[in-house]
Amino acid sequence: MRPVPWRPARLLARSPQTPTARTLVFSVPGWPGHLPGQHVDVRLTAADGYRAVRSYSLAAPADGERVELGVQSVPGGEVSPYLADVLPVDALVEVRGPLGNWFVLRPGTLAPVLLVAGGAGVVPLVSMVRAHRAAALRGPLRLLYSVRGPDDLWYREQWADRHADFDLALLYTRVAPPGDRRGPERITARDLAAAAAALGPDGTAYVCGPTGFVESAADLLTGLGVDPATVRTERFG
Amino acid sequence: MTSFSPGFQGRGRRPADRLPPGQYPTEQFPVLSAGPTPKVPTATWEFTVTTERGATHRWSWEQMMALPQEDTVHDIHCVTRWTKFDTHWRGVPLDVFLAEVDTSADFAVVAGHGGYTTNLPLQDLRDGRAWLVHSYDGYPLSPEHGGPARLLVPHLYFWKSAKWVRGLRLTHEDEPGFWEGAGYHDYGDPWREQRTWGD
Numbered sequence: 187m188r189p190v191p192w193r194p195a196r197l198l199a200r201s202p203q204t205p206t207a208r209t210l211v212f213s214v215p216g217w218p219g220h221l222p223g224q225h226v227d228v229r230l231t232a233a234d235g236y237r238a239v240r241s242y243s244l245a246a247p248a249d250g251e252r253v254e255l256g257v258q259s260v261p262g263g264e265v266s267p268y269l270a271d272v273l274p275v276d277a278l279v280e281v282r283g284p285l286g287n288w289f290v291l292r293p294g295t296l297a298p299v300l301l302v303a304g305g306a307g308v309v310p311l312v313s314m315v316r317a318h319r320a321a322a323l324r325g326p327l328r329l330l331y332s333v334r335g336p337d338d339l340w341y342r343e344q345w346a347d348r349h350a351d352f353d354l355a356l357l358y359t360r361v362a363p364p365g366d367r368r369g370p371e372r373i374t375a376r377d378l379a380a381a382a383a384a385l386g387p388d389g390t391a392y393v394c395g396p397t398g399f400v401e402s403a404a405d406l407l408t409g410l411g412v413d414p415a416t417v418r419t420e421r422f423g
Numbered sequence: 424m425t426s427f428s429p430g431f432q433g434r435g436r437r438p439a440d441r442l443p444p445g446q447y448p449t450e451q452f453p454v455l456s457a458g459p460t461p462k463v464p465t466a467t468w469e470f471t472v473t474t475e476r477g478a479t480h481r482w483s484w485e486q487m488m489a490l491p492q493e494d495t496v497h498d499i500h501c502v503t504r505w506t507k508f509d510t511h512w513r514g515v516p517l518d519v520f521l522a523e524v525d526t527s528a529d530f531a532v533v534a535g536h537g538g539y540t541t542n543l544p545l546q547d548l549r550d551g552r553a554w555l556v557h558s559y560d561g562y563p564l565s566p567e568h569g570g571p572a573r574l575l576v577p578h579l580y581f582w583k584s585a586k587w588v589r590g591l592r593l594t595h596e597d598e599p600g601f602w603e604g605a606g607y608h609d610y611g612d613p614w615r616e617q618r619t620w621g622d
Binding site for chain 2: 188189190194227229230231232233236237238239240241264268272273274277278279280285286287288289397401404405407408414415417418419421422
């Protein structure tokens with residue numbers, strides 16, 4: 187088995203998702219492709235040779251040498267503020283991947299899939315939604331996406347473009363937009379009940395977000411009778 | 424001189440003797456688990472060691488707590504690249520359990536509640552290098568960090584320190600565990616940066 191190599195990655199474009207979150211699109215010659223849900227390591231090198239590495243989720247399905255990452259700028263962070271606001275377009279970083287073979291959605295999945303995202307945890311899950319949109323996946327797909335308020339929503343154009351067999355619920359925790367009948371509150375069993383029932387015996391749930399959110403959402407799912415073996419989690423922070 | 428990441432400065436440089444290559448230090452204690460957190464009551468908790476010939480040794484929670492306990496302090500290294508210095512644990516050295524077990528096995532498969540497994544050479548669980556721990560920083564270990572009891576093998580990446588540990592199965596052959604079968608390195612030495620297959 188050969189090690190996963192570091193590859194030069196050229197920043198093609200950067201676009202804002204929220205006031206503090208960015209999409210970064212890189213070109214990575216030799217990129218071997220990846221599955222929805224996988225991530226990469228990004229390596230930065232300072233002038234004196236000092237290096238820092240962090241993991242970032244891939245936000246789009248495999249598309250040749252094009253690699254799209256979602257970066258939430260963490261105040262005081264060593265790497266994320268640099269990627270979010272400093273790295274010039276056309277400059278190089280290094281990436282290694284794809285990594286992670288568990289929190290992935292395999293092409294051709296026909297069984298129901300439930301995605302539960304908290305905040306920036308939406309990044310690996312939007313890759314699954316986009317793969318579903320491109321019809322590489324065919325089963326019913328449902329996304330419950332919890333954010334503090336409308337300003338914190340990533341991938342707005344994606345949510346405006348509904349497609350067959352895809353169901354979306356936006357759950358606001360602090361500020362709800364006008365007309366939102368749920369009102370702002372943290373995720374509850376009520377939010378998850380119908381989705382949990384729709385999973386059936388063959389479905390899989392993917393939960394991604396900050397630790398507290400994932401603990402809470404995964405506990406709610408198992409409390410609703412979902413088999414813990416069918417709940418895959420990815421936590422950060 | 425470098426052609427990568429122009430303008431990147433990074434934070435303070437760290438002494439190389441405590442931080443393995445490719446790691447960064449954190450003050451927090453991040454949680455990484457592949458699935459929901461199982462709730463394991465100590466009333467029915469049990470730790471088992473099953474030998475290569477099928478003999479099973481069992482310890483209840485009370486029996487385990489009555490064994491010789493150690494307070495132990497370690498740096499821990501997660502394959503997701505965080506390192507946490509000077510973590511304080513209390514528990515039973517694996518040597519204490521293994522002293523009661525007659526085995527010539529070379530490997531162990533560690534099992535946790537929730538279906539998690541991880542494999543390592545049995546030698547790495549001996550000689551004061553591994554513990555079954557039930558307290559962190561003076562308090563009972565919380566469920567999201569592996570409570571009521573987890574394995575602690577601080578000289579390997581932290582995925583080897585199985586949460587919610589329930590037993591060891593001793594084997595002659597090396598059998599890949601959960602992450603080892605999904606692309607992680609079989610041994611996982613942070614100082615040799617053995618993260619994934621082929622490292």
